[in-house]
Amino acid sequence: MRFLWMLGWISTALPLSAANYYLSSTTGDDGHSPSQAQDPGTPWQSLERLNQFIPELAPGDSVLLKRGDVFYGTLQLRKSGSADKPIVFASYGEGALPVITGLSSLTGWESHGSDIYSAALPPAIGRIQVVTLNGVPQAMGRYPNSDEPNKGYLTPEAIPAKNQVSHPGFQPSGNWVGAELVMRKNHWIIDRQEIVSQEGSTLTFLPGSDYEPKKGYGFFIQNHRNTLDQHGEWYQDETNKRLYLCLKESDPDSLKIEVSGIENLVTTLPNTRHVVLHGLHLEGANATALLIRGGSHFRFSSGKIVHAGENGILAQNMDHLVLENSEIRNAYNSGIYLRSGNFQATIRDNRIENTFVFPGMGQNGDNNGFAIFSVSDADTIAQNSIVRAGYVGIGFRGSRTLVKNNLVDGFCLTKGDGGGIYSYTGRSNPGYTERVVRGNIVRNGDGAREGTPLQGTDIPAPAEGIYLDDNAEQVLVTDNTVYGIANRGIYLHNTQHITVRNNLVFDAGYLLFLADDELGQPLKHLQFSENILIKKEASQVGMGVRSGSFDFDAMGISDKNHYLDLSGTGISFFTQNTQLKSDRFYTHEAWKNAAKWEATTMIAHYPAQGSDTPGTSIASSSAVVPILKGGASCTGGCQLSWEPEGQIRIAGTDETSEVKIPLSGYRPGIGYQVSLSGSSSGEAVMELYLRQNGAPYQKLSASRVVVLGNDQKQVQVNFNPSPYEGATALILKLFQGKQQTILRNLKLVPLSEKRQKHPADFFVLATNPGGTTKQLPLNGTYTDISGREYKQTIALAPYRGIFLLKEIE
Template sequence: MHKAKFLLLFFFIWHNSKVYAANYYFSSTSGNDERTAEEAQHSGSPWQTLNKLNEFIPQLNPGDSVLFKSGDIFYGSLNLKKSGTSEKPIVFSQYGIGNPPIISGFTLLKNWKKFAPGIFFTNIPQATPQVNLLTLNGKPMALGRFPNQTEKNKGYLVPDEIKGKNQIAHPSLQEGEQWEGAELVIRKNHWIMDREQIISHQSNTLTFLPSSSYEPKEGYGFFIQNHLNTLDQLGEWYHDVNANRLYICLEDQNPDKISIKVSTKDNLLTTLTNTRHIVFHGIHFEGANKDAILIRGGDSMHFISVKIENSGENAVMVENMDRFRFENSTILNAQNSGVYLRSGNYQATISNNHIENTHVFSGMGQSGDNNGYAIFSVSDADTISNNTIKNSGYVGIGFRGSNTLVNNNYINGFCLVKGDGGGIYSYTGGTRKQYLNRKIIGNIIQNGVGAREGTSLQGSDFPAPAEGIYLDDDAANILVAENTISGIANKGIYLHNTNNIEVKDNLVFDASYLIFLSDDHLGQPLEKVVIKDNTLIKKTAHQIVMGIRSADPDFSVIGFSDQNHYIDLLGDGATFQVQNIATKNELYFNHDNWVKKTTWEDNTTQTIQAAPSPLPAIAETHTIKNLDFSSDASGIYCLKNCSLTWENNGYISVSRDNEVSSLKLDLGPVKNNKYYLLTLIATSNEQAIGEIYLRQRGASYQKLSHGKTFILNKSKKEHKILIPEPREDSDASLILNFSQSTNEIKIDKISFDVITPVQETTNLDNFLLLSNPNSQPNQFKLGAQYKDVKGEPHSEKIILGPYESVFLIQE
């Protein structure tokens, strides 16, 4: 009996000694790796290096903590080979007072030698594969490139010949400038920017190794990087891997007096395939050459209040991990993507983070699809919430799986380098897998810029494809509610081949199309779409409230739209559009005719608020055409579906016999670097919608500018429509299209001028869009009397709740 009690007591003491939680201290400035494990459990006698930690990690027990001294920098990579438990995770954190400890992959370069005027070189201390990241005084710099980004079309050349899948030609590629061994960066469509190794340069032709299945495409551009001959601007650099040399252009600066660092560690944290229950708190990771955090399977890893800065590829790469959490943290300057959740993950939480400057250098991301996201996930049961995302080269937040919640995120600036993406983007495509229960709620999305350069849109005013919320091929079962979307180059909310989508209670302002629906051969037809209770605000003349692109839209199958509130700040009213992809016709509608066409919008309301003219102040004007029809109708003629009659009273009458009639006015040459202004005085006995654009006079009749719409009424009105920087052409025409009914239109005057706008103009906006992108209420001061879209008055101040917005019109 006594022996049994003794054995029980021994087991109890032994067990508790094994589960006792210990702290292990590390200091790069005062540590010593020769100390014992017992000594390292005291802050006064820490270990020193990550090598020692990696050696000791297998001996860690659940509940243990590894503490790095605040303000210290630890060079190297941390390799996790141990797990905690749900009750006792292993914790990596900091001790002491000061800045967070840094785990760094950076090497400071020294021993610089002059190679040529303004160009210096040094050897990298250890053999390193291709360096992906260099900082100059702490600022990441782009690889050297030809042509420079400051040159025409932001430094993209457009091939004059594409020779199969792996050859392009351009006259600027001279025989004397050999680019063999350099890297070709080529845009193959709006969303793909591939990096290809150049294997030969003969005459004006480059031969390269394709890095993805996408092929070069006519009208899309390229540049050359990662070669010694590209170095001609401050900070441009090149890594000669074979010689292990780093070259940099410093112009007249002394390299010994500035800090130049390169990434020499691929990863800063890696895990085994079944790592579980680990917590990182208050650690700063910097200077990974590839993925700073690389997680390859397991359960319940939690990162809180960490900072990941300057990653050569992705800041965080995760696969096959359940319950991954990344919270209250910061990611800066990831060259490819911020948080990248690949396949096999489940129930990730990405919340309360700040992610900025993701994939902002053209040619510094990775090739192929799904690159350039601030946050990207293909997993189920994710929560992506309360994040601030600024300056994304491609997409702000992209997701796929079921039971996903994307809510209360603030996204400002996206599609800066690539296009055909969105602030929030979801895609199914191909497999047509039925993801269920997805919600996009309460997000604030601003400034979708788009990137024309290097695409078929460069040198034009066509809107680049940057969309606010973009639900792409076969995306289904998504609620889009209570979001604020503004300042979008193309479509505010874009539903492309989607079904079972509900769009409600959103505020969309200042987009080429506030809402746009499309079906084509790339996915299933539009079906079961509900659009209701949205506030859609048209800012400028060319903006369309709602558009649909389809071969023959069946509106009853598509779904319905109703109980929305349309606001036009120009005093004309809402404009709608149908693009028939079979006939190529574009039909425009006012509200009443849209209701007849679709049977939608019976209970929708409109507010028409005449705002000051959005045109810039004009410093100089030169008239190209001025037709006042005082004596005849010469100078303009019908292109199709109409007839012209000159009236003695000094106007021409346009009679129509079809849905769309077209007039043409020949202009001669137009220049890309000029601004043009159309002045039109006209009336219509019933409301009619007109569209104008520039077009080539002869075959192939390509559009030279984006279409701009205007509305004609019974009252005579002067319409001034600006066409900024159209595509250049030696012989252009102005096209005027008129949609709807067969009523008569009278045109009193058409004037077309080239103008020089005043560079600085006074902001005459009489409206405010206020948004609170924070988790706490915020007070805004008002300098005038305003009313909101419901007619409620506001003065002096207004308080907005978390992620709440309000649109105010000055009284």
């Protein structure tokens, strides 16, 4: 039936005079004539024979590869069709999609003891990017392993030169020469660099990009035989043309072990026009599976791309490119990369999984690690599902771009300073216009602390939900659902003429954040309205602004939004003045006075039902450590007094008061809860965080932020375990002016086993990442942010999200 359907599809799309040519690796014969190859009973066999004939194809012809067959090599598209007669490459027969592969099986394994085996590589194979065991891709061997502290990143003891690092574990001399040094140069760069010499504890390497090593950022070593100690790890000896592999309790002859030997699986000429690839499976490219070099009206549809050593699809200088209804899995660098010179591309209904998830296997420098990245004008990127992107989910530049109805689920898993949806313009600032980001679902941006100065703290890694960066402008951001974001839900950096309207942002470090600096233009003409912004944890902040010049009138306006606090700690606002080097938190009233923003914005508070972090419980009362009277001191802007019943009175003498409390009972590797009750003579914001008690006074945790008022408030905020073994202090900063704050019953409580804080259905964040309206069941009666009631079910439109709270009986 599939054969008949495919013939029917071709016959309706093409004139009846068009010829069909057949290819089968199992039943074909390259000795057949072109006339014979037009009969499915006498097909050609190899891509080599097909490539010889492709220049003879006529517009309207089709080439059909037999389903279930596997073809080794590269398909070279060297002929164009016409607007009404495209050349089509598709499939015939029954079974799985036909596979074009670059993978070769290895046999003849030799044992070297200690679970290490090696096999000879085919003479034609160069440097290998892809190794699979029974179809599962494997990372190179590395030292340290990724399951060791800091996820296997070492921190340099010294950086003697821009191409050198030192670490005391490097002995003896010459041990790592020829291996690769994989280094995080900053949050968004991971470079691979050949080690050319070793003197004692110092490695010298060939720089992989213009970025230089940076203090506090880590590295590991790969592609060396001495790294092989975990199952599946491999190393290529290029000199002797052998692959070394670590296999734990496995016989290599019982496994299907394959390596990539073909750089590109499908390539085009620089001016290829009107070509369709439909229903083809490309697997195991050493570099890029589908390499498009230019032309117009190229379509790749209903296909699969699996295990690409660099990019799934790389295109440049191609107008009217269509990539649709396809799957791209395990692209080591980027899934779809539209580099330059393209126009009016359509990328829709694709599923892209596991992009740049091996930190030592991508490419060096900028613009790598995207599931989808396009720099062209007039693109439509719609209804794609992106799962597990090592860096950015969807990146775009250009004018007249539409990013609509996509799901991005998991991003910034390997690198940071990126977003689920990200746009960057840069200093050249070509003035892009008419860009729309609408109706997308962006979730689970965890960030990658490992190998950065953030490792060992719970300070959020820079993973942003929707991120418009350096001179991005003329963007409408609307109807998006963003949640589960480590750092900032929606982040505007050096942007102008941006409208952010009717978005739902839940569970992000900062629900909204804007910043300007020397890297781009000042913030101007920004509009925020009708957004639903929900704080889940005490560490989260409603809105933050970082600038050297707080001209809120020039920046724009934020109003008519809806904030909801689930943590019981209140909604706060934040500024960081880069000119004065000062930070400040605000209550809603103080923010309205300072910024003249949020005048009619609604702030709601769901009744607090426990500590700020779901899923934690505390130890027995015997483990509680009171914070002693003699241990607290005012370190700025206040006078501190102890009153009966263990009360601390903090009287402000400046805009900001700071109190330091050494934590004598604090131990590394244990999570703690700080418990207290507090009130203020007026509205005040209290910031709490852990810090080293002595020089260099490094911050050890993210801040927890609590809004206080006249009424007594019970506060319980949790801090994650820290590996720091030195003396630790709790810092309290009060943004209260010359008011007074009273704190009672300060306690430090070790956290023990997990339990659920709220009932499982305390709230519902419902999303529909699909193309049709869905009926979702509800367990009880719920209301949305406007008070509308829902019972039993809710009908959710495509690519929409809604936040519902269960009615309290």
